[in-house]
Amino acid sequence: MAGNALHFMTNANVYLDGNSLIGREKEIKLPEINVVAAGASGAGDDRQNSVTGGV
Structure with missing residues (x-):
């Protein structure tokens, strides 16, 4: 968190x-x-996106 x-x-x-x-x-x-936080990528997408998984 931001402090x-x-x-x-x-x-x-x-x-x-x-x-x-x-x-x-x-x-x-x-x-x-x-x-x-976890990484996720879509079908045909080579980029890794950061996804917040909740609290």
């Missing part, structure tokens, strides 16, 4: 199953996110 990463969230609402508010948390440590 701008979030490590903590403060004063966050906490939800159960995405819809039921169960409380507020003063500080939450966020997990590290790694981006996976």
Whole structure:
């Protein structure tokens, strides 16, 4: 990543199953996110293209 990463969230609402508010948390440590990239080429294409494989 480009060096701008979030490590903590403060004063966050906490939800159960995405819809039921169960409380507020003063500080939450966020997990590290790694981006996976792979090479791909099409039929008859000699170039190697970089494809981001998600988070």
